[in-house]
Each structure stands twice: as structure tokens, then as C-alpha cells.
Amino acid sequence: MIGQVPLSYYLLLSAILFAIGAGGVLIRRNVIIVLMCVEMMMNAVNLTFIAFSRYLDSTTGQIFVFMIMAVAAVEVAVGLALLVELNRHKDSVNINDFNSLKG
């Protein structure tokens, strides 16, 4: 099938996106950016699902993507709410400033 981008390209792309997202979570300290990175990872997954869905000719993957998008939205909402809440206690968005619990 000439003209069709091979599956592996999609997979590679989504893997790279996923890795970038994961790397962001690991490296960045700003909670908001960390949140964004998590979103990025989820979207990488979405890409994978859609690619598979297309190549397998199955709609399940696409349905799954909708679910993920809904969940991601909820997560962002919750995450931001939590951050706001935390900000009341401590004027910071640096994730490592919140380390009162340890040991």
C-alpha cells in the first residue's frame, strides 16, 4: 500500500513523545509543567492507540482514546485544584518545595 506511512513510524513517534513527556516529568520542577508533561505522555498513548486502531482496522482503540481524553481533562482539573490548594499553604509551584512528608 503505497502512500501509507508504516505503523512503525507512528509507534516511534509516539514512543518519542512519550519519552519526552516522561523526561519532562522527571526533570521539570514546576508542577504545572509536570502536569503538561503527563498530558503529553497520555497524548503519545493516544497516538499509539489511533495508529493501532487504523492498522488493525478496529474501533476499540479510538474509543479508548476518547476515554483517555476525558480522563486527562479530569486529571488536569483535579491537578490544578490541588495546586491552588497547596498554594494557600506555601507560595510555590516548585514540586520539591513540598517535602514535609518523608522518612
Add this chain to the structure above:
Amino acid sequence: MTQLIWLTIALPVLGLLINGLFGRRIGNRTVSIIAPLMVLLAFLVGVGAFFETMGRGGEAVAVPLWTWVTIGDFNVPISLLVDPLSLTMVLVVTGVGFLIHVYATAYMVHSDDHGHDHDDRDFSRFFTFLNLFIASMLVLVLGDNYLMMYVGWELVGVSSYLLIGYWFDRPSEAQTPINLGSNTEPVKLQPLLSPAASGMKAFIVNRIGDVGFALGVFLLWSTFGTLQFNEIFPRAVEVSEAMPSVIPWIAALLFVGAIGKSAQLPLYVWLPDAMAGPTPVSALIHAATMVTAGVYMIVRSNILYSLAPGVSMAVAVIGMATAFFAATIALVQVDLKRVLAYSTVSQLGYMFAAVGVGAYTAGMFHLVTHAFFKALLFLGAGSVMHALHDVIDIRRMGGLKDKMKITWITFWIGGLALAGFPLMSGFFSKDEILAHVFEASPILWFFGILTAGMTAFYTFRAIFIAFHGKPRDHHLYEHAHESRTPITFALSVLAVLAIFGGLLGLPTFLGLPHFLNGWLEPVLYELPHAAEEHHMSFGAEMGLLATSAVVAVGGIFLAYFFYMLQPSIPQNLARSTRSLFALLAHKYWIDELYDTLFVQPGLKLAQAFADGLDKVVIDDMFVDGTARLIGRFGGILSKLQNGYTGSYALATFIGVIIMISYFFLR
């Protein structure tokens, strides 16, 4: 009476129960009636059984009481054996025991300077223990199997322990150094062990011997499958042929027990210290009865020893060596009871020499006569102590013969018997032994006769110093007095026995009747193919007898010469051979040697185990160490949990990578 022989044990037990449980309530007078009475009754039962057995011609009768232990093929009944040998012992134990009980009723009451009597504290306790001893000793001699013998063996040990430590709160006493004249350094003496320590020492040393005895019993059972005398002895010859090495092992192991109990080399060390106990105890247990248990055991097991000639020879050699060795120590002791104690060790050596050369009857004979005269001597010493308020150092005595006539005379009688003065009981028995020893080994005999000379010398050295001459301590002398009737009664009876005890075994070569030979014959097993007895010639026998007599008299005379005629000689002699003298005075440093070789290393090892191995290595390093190590890991893990979300994410991510790699690479 034979069937009632168990009464001989039960009566003293009854006595000890009454005195032990109610002694404080019933009062000392009642106690001092009950205790001797029980022993007397036991003696009477024994006498009854004796005549019955005589009537039966010495046939053994077993009196089974109950089954003690049954496990599979191990079966031991509690059963008593009435035969000439056990009856001999019963009569000696209860007879002498009764006299000593009577003696003790007076001895354990102390008079102060104003003539008021003070009962010894825990009067009833003493008689409880004394009755316990009688019962234990009777178990030892009456048991019809080795386990019961072992039971008695241990029980007399514990009675001895209790009685030696009777004055348990008395401290250890320093001894005055022996003064060897103005320009020589005095010989310092080790302090005497406290009664409590002495008792313990006695018990533990005895137990060391008991290990051997116990192992012997185990081996007997492994070999014969039974511990009954009447099942073992008839089969001994047969077993010996099948397994030649077993019987010697049994004999040797049992003898180790005898070494401990009868204070032979090298385990004699407890006996001198046992003198810390009250004198009646020394007389009864550490002279007349308990210490002879080893001899009884060997005579009882005569067939086993006959089948193990090598071991028997060793018994003889150890016996004679002990006899000689102890006699040398006795030469210089300044403590009257200790002189007698070493003499006991020495005389026991004779007995072992006798049984070692196969002269079982002679051994028993000497056992009996020794019981009479040595008990007499100890009781005499006790009488002296009583008079002198417990002073026992002969250097503070002197001239006592005027103050205490009966004691003096009876002590003389005992001394003569011990020295082997002709026609006294000790003369016959000792001579019989020496004759047999000579037959077996003239070298041994030589040491025996030498010992006999020393015996005569040291006995009379003590007598002359204590009873003759001038009083050395006037205060003591002033207050000295003859003891009361129970004491003098016991002394008198024993004196009679010490004189006439020899009648039990008059020399056969003179054609005189030897009662014991016939009496004990049923218990002595003949080897089937024993070499036929070759008797010595009459002349040789006569010669030996004469030699003995001469040596005894010579020893006595030498003592007389040294301590009555020329009192300066012994001191000069001691001074000139000071190191030898000190060696003897310190008993060859044997106690110190054992202390350095065994006790101290043992304690050090124990301390090292307790402080080092147990506390540090096992407990701290391994047990608590493991706990600490795990705890330390916990601390590390806990530190990793540092509170930073970023670190957590990183760690999680690493986990993910590992997980993926595992699945990817497998």
C-alpha cells in the same frame, strides 16, 4: 528378720522424717532419743538377719520391694540382697552408726565455761542428716543391683556433703604456721577450707568418681542387659570369653568410682578437708563406713575383678601408693583430725591393695577392724575437741591424759590397733593383707611395711603430743574435762571392739579359726580354671607376721623417742630437711596443683564463655547484630524516602525501565 531387712532402711528414714519435719517441735531430748533408737532397731534387725543367714549357711536371699524402672529391656527392681557380704556391712554400719549416734547426742551439746549446756543450733538437723546417711549407706550395701548401689553411692555422697557443711556459716580458718625454731622461717600452712566449701569439694570430687561408676554401670547394662548381681556374676566368665576387653573396662570404670568415694589417689583430696564437719561425722562417714564403699563394691564385684587381672593389679598399685603417700603426709600434720584423716586414706589404700591382689576377705576384714579402731580414734579426737572447745591443733594440747582418763586410754587402744600392735585387731587384718600382697608382689609389700611403720609413728606422735608431756596451752588445759557418759560409753564399746575385732580373722596358718573366710565364702566366685592356690610356707608367713609386729613396735618406739625422750629431734630434723618438710606439710601441693590445673582453668573457661562467647559473640554479634543490621537497612531505606516527588518519579521510572528490560530481554 531376713524378709524384714527393708526395716533397716525404713527405720532411719522414719527417724529422719520425724526429726526433719517435727524436730523443732518435739525438742532436742526427743530427737536425741529417736535418732539413735532407729539405728539401734535397724542394728537389731541386722543381727536377726545375721543369725538367720548363718543358719542358712550364708545363702543369699533377695527381698524384692517394688519395680523401680522399666523401659523396654531395661528393668531394675528395688530389691534388697541379704547375703554375708551385705550383712557384714549392715552390721558395721548400724553397729558403729548406733554408737556414733549415741556419742553425738552428747557431742552436739556444748557446755560453756560456766557449765551450762548449749544445744548446737539445729540439733535436729544434724540427726536428720545422720539418719539419712545410715539409710543411704544401707541402700548402697543392701541393693541387689548396680543401680541401687549407685543410688546409695550418690546418696551417701550427699549425706556426706550435708554433714560436712553442717556448720555452714563458719568461715575458713587460718592455721598457725609451724615454728621450726628461732632462726628458721616458719612453715606457713594453707588456711582450712570452710565447712561449706569442704562439703562442696567432697561432693564434687566424689561426683567425678561417680562419672566413672555410672559409665561402668552403663557398660554393664550394655554388655549384660541387666544390672542384677545374680544375673551378671554367673554370666561374667562366659561374657569375658566372648568379649575379652569388656570386663576390664567395666572393672576399671567402676574402680574410678571407688577412687572417688574411697579417697584414693588421685581423688583423695576431699577427705582431709571433710574434717571440717562435726567429729561424729568424720568418725562415721569418713572413717568407718562411707569411704569403705569402694572396697565393698570391689568385693561385691569380685568376679569381674578376678576376670580383669590387669585392672586388679592397678587397683593394688594405686591402693598401696595411696597408702604410702598419705602416710607420708600424716607424718607432719598438726591437726589431730587431719592426722587421722590421712591415716584413713592410707588404711583405705591397704584395703584396695588387698582386694587388688585378690584377697577380698582380707580387704573386708581390714574394713571391719578399721571401722572399729578408726571410729574410736575419731571419737576420741572429738572428745578432746569437746574438752578443749573445738581446738584441734595438737600443738596446743599436751598432758591431757590426766584430765580425761577414759578418752586417753581408749585413744591408746585405738592407736595401738591402728599401728598394728600385736594382737590388736589391726594387727591381724593388716598382716593378712601384707601377707597376700607379698605373695603377689614383694615390692608392693615393701611399701606396705614401710607404710605400716609410718602409721605406727604418726599415730603415736599424735598421742604423745596430745595426751602426754606438759600442757602447752594452760588456759585450755585448765578447762579441759572428761566428756559425758554417752561419749565415754561409745568410746569404751569401740575400744573393746578395736581390741577383739581381730578375732574375726585369726591367722589360718596358725591353725586358728578365720571366721570371715567361711562367712564370706558364698559371695566370692571362683574362677573355673584358677591357678591352684599356692600357699606360702609357714615360715614365710611367720616371718611376715613378725616383721609386721616389729615394724609396728618400732614405729611406736620411734615416736616415743622423738616426742617424749628427745623432743628436739623432730624439730631439728624438720629444719634440716625444711623443703621436704614443707612439701609434706603442704600435702605435696596437690590441692594447689588441682586448683591450677583444673579448677582455675575451668572457671576461666567458664568466664570466657560467659563474657566472651555468650555475651559478645553469640548474643551481641549474631543475635542482636542481625537485628541491628536489619534495623540499619531500615534506616537506609527510610533515608531514600526523601520526600521529593521528583526523586520518587525518577525511582519509579527506573523501576519501569528494569521491568521493561526484563520482559524485553528474557
Add this chain to the structure above:
Amino acid sequence: MILSLLIIIPIAGAIVIAFVPRDQDNMIKWLAVATTALALLVSLPLYFGFADGVSGYQFEEIRPWIPALNINYHVGIDGLSLFLVLLTTFLTLISVISSWTAITDGLKEYMACMLLLEAAVIGVFISLDLFLFYLFWEASLIPMALLIGKWGGSRRIYAAVKFIIYTMAGSTLMLVAALVLYVNGGTSDLPTLVSTLSLSQNLQIILFFAFALAFSVKVPLFPLHTWLPTAHVEAPTAGSIMLAGVLLKMGTYSYLRFAIPLFPDAVAYWTPLLVTLAIIGILYGALVALVQDDVKKLVAYSSVAHMGFIVLGTFSGGQQGMSGAVLQMINHGLSTGMLFFMVGVLYEQRHTRLFSEYGGIWVKVPVFGTYFLLAVFSSVGLPGLNGFVGEFVILLGTFKVNPIAAALGTFGIVLAAWYLLTATRKVMMGPFNEANRNLKDMNMREAGIAFVLILFCFIIGLFPNLLFDKINPATAELAEMISATTLIAGQ
């Protein structure tokens, strides 16, 4: 039903006591006494109804417990356990009475712990199901740890925690081994497993180790013993009595009940090690006891030595040794229990157990002295008293198989005399230590306890066949099992 009652009665007693108001000290005490006395009374028919000369279990009870897993409530006794059950009911009563005045704080919990401990220990001795056994085995830990940890001496917490962790660590492998048996045999019923299961020798060797490790910690066998002195020194008197009297027996009993019959092929493999450790325990325990400065610690180490004899007998390979071991368990319970009790009498008055604080007190307390001495004699194995029969028979049995071990063990008796008489000398003899001038002699309650204990010592010493007649069938069977396997191995 009697056996179940023996578990139920103490538990019920504990529950009742839990509902008694805290300030009703006397009521609590009397309830505890009543409960333990009732348990003792109920246990007596076990002796009188026990059929002599019959092997196999008696008073058996089987009830479905977890049918889905084929685990049953199976209890029963034979000669091995009969006297241990009786010892437990007896010693618990003694312990409860001995705590009459010693415990003032938290009496309620104390008595409840005591009763629960009794139930658990009895459970151990009568269980014939692996999991039931394990249940009681572990359940006994908590009450004992509480007894040590709450009513103990100054380092009580350390001791309690050590006790429990050590024992648990020891029994980790046991449960797994039990599971292996259960999985292989399809049941956890001991008699069924013994008669039907045939495992390879290698597996037997491994499983034996797993079981033996747990038991060896409990015994305790050298070098797994260090929890014991600590526990004993810190435990209250009654705790020590129970610990030495019955808890240690759980280990030695279980060798005989589980390790040997389940893995007869492994016995020969492990015997050299166990015998060696037992001998080391005998000698080492005695030596270490010799240099202790605390009476209780001395008695604790003496337990190590004495328990060594029991292990020695257990693995002597013959019936004499095993019967002796069973008897010696009872003996040790009585004599060491009594020693601890005697020490407790002193401690209650003087609050110290150091030798240096005593000396010459026999003058002041003659009754105490006499009983103390008797307890010591019982412990050193004096004939006429109980300890002698046990030790003698054990050594006799051992000698037949292993003369060297028997010789070393016999030497241990010398050491026993050494340290116990040293203790006697330091406490009771020598010049009177003025610190004890206010010391009172035993009162009627204490003297009564001591009298009863020593009476049993004498009875066993003089008529051991009262026990052996019942013990022998069980040990005969065990001995047969082992000899059968060694016979096969030898061919």
C-alpha cells in the same frame, strides 16, 4: 471432650476475669485459682483413665474445622503428652498461687495472660494436626511476652521482644515445612501423615531441619539459647516457672511428636549434629552457669544444660533415651520450676538476685533453706528424687549407641553439682550477710507450694514406673520407627 475442656476452661476463665472490676483484686485471684484448679481437676482423669501398655492416641477428638482445606480439629494424647498436659495444669496452678502477693499492678491482665498461656501450651501438647499445633505454638508467644514485658525486671522490654522475635524467627521455616507436608499429603492430620506419607530422604532431611530449627530455638539448644537467660532474668517468678516448666518442653516434646515420626529417615542424618549440640549445651550451659552472679541467670543457664540432656535422650536412638527424655521433661519442669519459685521467694523480699546480697541465710530461713536444698538436689539429679531417674536412663540409653556422648553427658552431671552447689553455698551458706536480717521465712502458702512440688519430685524419684508405664508404649513405637529406617539404610 476432656482435652477440649482443658483449652476452654482457661480461656473461659480469662474472659470472666476480664469482666471483673479492676479493683477486685481478691476476686481476680480467686477466680484464677479456681480456673486453674478446675483445669487441674479436669486433667486428672487423663491419668487415671489412661490405658497402660497401649500405643496410639487416647482421649482423641476429631471435629471438622476447615473442611474445605481438609484441616481438622484433632486432639489426643499418648504417653509423650499425657504428663506434659498434667504438668501444665499443675504448674499453672502453682504459678498463679505463687503470684499471690508478687503482682499488684495490672493483676487482671496478668492472670488473664497466665490462663491464656495455659490454654495455648496445653493446645500445643494435645494437637494432632499440623496447623492446629502451629496455631497454639505461636499463640503461646503473646501471653508469655506480655508476662515478661509488663511485669518483668528492668530490661523487660528487651527481653520480651527478644523472646518473641527469636522464637518467631525460629519457627518461620516450620510453617513452610508444614505446608509442604500438607500439600504432599493432602492433609494436615498428623497420624494420617505419619502412616501414609512417604517422602524422599532428601526432602525429609530438609523438612526435618525446618521443624527442628523451630524446636531447637524453643528448647533452647546451643547456640540458639541466648534469649533464654535474658527472658528468665527479666520475667516475673511465675513467668519463669511457666517458661522453664512448660514452654521449653514444647520444643523437646515436638521433636518426639513431629520431627521423628514424620521424618524417620532424616533422624540418622541429623542425629550427630543434634547430639553434639546437646552435649555442648550440657557442658557449656553448666560452665556459663558457674560464673553467673545472678541466681536466676544461673538457673536459666542450668536449664540450657538440663534441656541438653533431654535432647540427648531424644536422639539417643533407643527407647530408654526417649522415655528418659520424656520423664526428664517433667522432672525439669518440677525441679527448675521449683528453683525459680524459690528464687522468687527471696526476690519478693529483697528485690535482688545477686549472690553478693545473700549468704548464710539458712540460719535465718531454715524452712526455705531446706526446700531450696531439696530443689537443688532434685536438679543435680540426686537419687531418690526425680532428676536422677531421667538423667540416668537418658545416659544409659545414650551409652549403648554413643559411649563418648554419654561420657561427656555424665561429666555434665559433675558440672551441674559444681554450679548448683556453688549457688547454694553463696546464697545459703557462709557467714551471715547482715543485709538479710529482716528476711522472713516462707509463709504457709509458699511452704505449701514448695512441699507439693518436692513431694512430686520424690514420688517420681521413687516410683518412676508410675510414669514409665504410660510413656513406654509411645516411645517404643518411636524407637521402632527409627530402628526400622536405620535397618533399611544399613542394607
Add this chain to the structure above:
Amino acid sequence: MPIDFPILNFQAIAPELVVVVAAFVVMFMELFVDDKRILGYISLVGLTMAAILNFSLMASFAPPTFQTMLISDGYSLILNLIFIIAAALSILISLSYLSDRELQHGEYYALLLFATVGMMLMGAATDLIIVFMGLEIMSIALYILAAFNRQQLGSGEAGMKYFVLGAFASAFFLYGVALVYGATGSTNLQEIGSWFSADRGNLGDPIALVGLSLLLVGFSFKIAAVPFQWWTPDVYHGAPTSVTAFMSVGAKAAGFASLMRVLMISFGDAFTVDWQLAVAVLAVITMTGGNIAALAQKDVKRMLAYSSIAHAGYILVGVVPGTMNGVQGVLFYLLSYTFMNIGAFAVITVLERRSQVGSAIQDYAGLASRSPLLALAMLLFMVSLTGIPPFIGFWGKLYVFRAAVEANMSWLAVAGMINSAISAFYYLGIVVQMYMRPVATAEDGDVAPALKLSAPVVVTLVVTVIVTVIFGIWPTPLVDLTSLAVFG
């Protein structure tokens, strides 16, 4: 095209529906009710109804399914029971706990119910979509609940950490789902399973394998298995205790529920060997890590957090063999853990100081004399958690270890037992405090707060104690229940 209107089998998800409805009722009623505790009782009523429905479903023979998405078989029903019990007990604790801290809000109960629904969905899911949905419903509700105590920084921090790490892990989980989907062409567990069993060679497929590994990561995170446990101590420590109690039991059970379904149905039978070792290693390091770290803790709540990690390790032992007996063991363990752990947290709520995060171990000193019954209850929970018979915790361990032994993996059981011995150290540490130390009076005169036992807490304690003890002595009913769940 005629529009088919099939009657969906709502019966299969009736308990879930009831709980959802209850959650909505709570949200609605919040507007009208002043005493918010009434909402708690309403939740309890809802949960009770769900439980009743659940039991009635258990009695039915053919397990009803909700299309291919959910199934209400014995397995899911017993898990539902666990979730319902956990939620109910947590609510009982919460009633007074929240009031004391002025946190009494209606959302709390609604969120708790939603979380419960999420768990129930995870237990019943037969499709990865539902697994994911359940997981997220549960997680998001829990994120908020963890941060529910707005007065404390710790609570917010806990919520944030849980959220960030949870989302991070969810992403991995999703990626795993995507890969499995790509490899097999389906998200239905049964179909994935049949795809694998159609051709053994398929399992070599790296995409599927990596997918499986990422699924494992996702579940491991939820059940707090080492090395994905990092969030656990902090979150359990910071969250309101009543929430911690619920999370430690419910979320863990839900994680195991899905994990086992996935492993057994999709990757079961002959393919067990492919993941067995990995899970076994997880089990061992989880229990060891949890126990050892717990040793160092000075805070009871945090200690129990680590202990819950350790327990995840024990439960994983039951997963490893991949057998029905193992599943049964896990179910039994989860059930028993629910009671003893919530009981323990109930005691913590009583002793916890208002102003403080967590509960210092010194506060437990002398508890036996301050409140003998409370101390006794805590003693029983600690002993049961250690796994000492005759308490319910012992049987859980026995059960899962039996499965390991059956599968010839006795070493796992050995590791578990050794860990039990280690765990005794810290569990008993609390007993030591309660029974063997006197009441602590710090130098600054900081006396331990007076103990206040409210009726619901008492009910919780009574229930948990009774279950811990009675079923410890006589575990038969629970055993029968779990075997019913697995074998029908």
C-alpha cells in the same frame, strides 16, 4: 436498518449502580442537610443495599455479564464485598474523625462512594477499558480525598504527590494497554487470552511483552509494590486517617483484583511462566522493603503505611503461582486485611492529635492503662497483622503461602515467613508501647490528649475485633466464601 434495542443486563452491575446512585443522592442531599454526618449514614444505607444486592447475585448460578465489559462472577462479588466493607468501615471512622477536625463536608462521602464504584468496576472489569475507567474513577476520587484536610499542608502535599505520581503511572499503564492492544488487536481480556493461546509463539512478541510489563507497572503502582511504592508512605501519612484506612485496603484490593484477572485470563495457563519470576521477585522485594523500612519508623501511621507495602508483598505471593488456590488465597488475604488494617487505623484515629500529621508512637505509651479495651483491640490487630495465630491474619498468610508451596515455590513462602518475623519487631513495638511502658509525659508537659471514643468508631472496632478473632479461630466461613468465589 432496524434499531435493535437489546435489554442490557443491568443486573450484573446492580451493586455498582446502587453505589453510584447513593453517591449522587449524597451530593444532592448535601444541599439540604446541615449535619453532614447524615450524609455518611445515607452512604452507609447505600452501601448496605449494594451489599444485599451483591449477596443476592452470589446466589445466582450463571454469572451475569454486562456485555463483554463486566462480569459479576463470584470473584468480583467477593471483591465488591471487600470494597463495600472497606468503604462502610471507613465511613464509620470518618464520621467522628471529620467532625473533630471540622472537615465534615458532603463531598467526602460522595467521593468515597465514587472511589468505591471505581474499585468495584476494576474488580468486575473484563475489558481493559473498564479496568482503566475504574482505575481512574477510583484514583481521581482518592487524589481529592487524600488532600481533603485543607487545614494541613501535609494533606495537600499527599494529594499532590499521589496525583503527580499516579498520573505518571497511569500513563505507563495506558501505554501498556495500547501495546497489548496493538499486539493482540483487542482490549477484551478473554480475547487477548485466546489470541495468546492460539499460538504459543505469539508470546515472544516484544510488543505484547513490553505491554504486559507496563500493565504490571501500573498495577504495581496501585498495590504499592516495590519499586513503585514511593508515593505510599507519604500519601498514607499525609492523608486524613480515615482516607488512609480506605485507600490502604480498597485501592490495594482493587489493584490486585484487576492484576489477577489480567494475569490469569489474558496471560494465564501456559504463559504463567513468562511473568511468574518477575512477580515473584516483586513479591519478595516488596515485603522485604516494606518491612525493613517500617522498622525505622517513629510514627505509627507511617509505620502502617510501610506495613501495607509489606502486605502487598505477601499478597503477591498468592498471585505468583497463577493457580486458583492462589487466587483464593489472595481473596482471603484481602478480606482479612480489610478488617485488621481498618481496625488498626480506627485506633489511630482515636489517638491522633488534631494539629499533627500522623501519630507519634510515644502517644501509645501506657495505652493499656489509659484505655485497656482500646489497647487490647490494637494488640489484636498488631498480632493479627504479624500473622500470629489464632487471628485472621495468620490464615491469610497460610493460604497464600500454601499456593506458593503447591507451585513448588516454597522459597517464596520461606521469604514470607522470614519477613513475618521481621515485621513482628515493629508491630510488637506498638504493643510494647501500649503494654510495657508507662504513660509518657514529655518534658514540655505535653500530656497525651484525652481519649474520645465515638459510637461509630466503637462499632468499627467491635466489628473488626470480632472478625479478627472469631474468624481467626474458626476461619471456615471465610474459606468457604473465597472458595465459592473462585470455584463457583
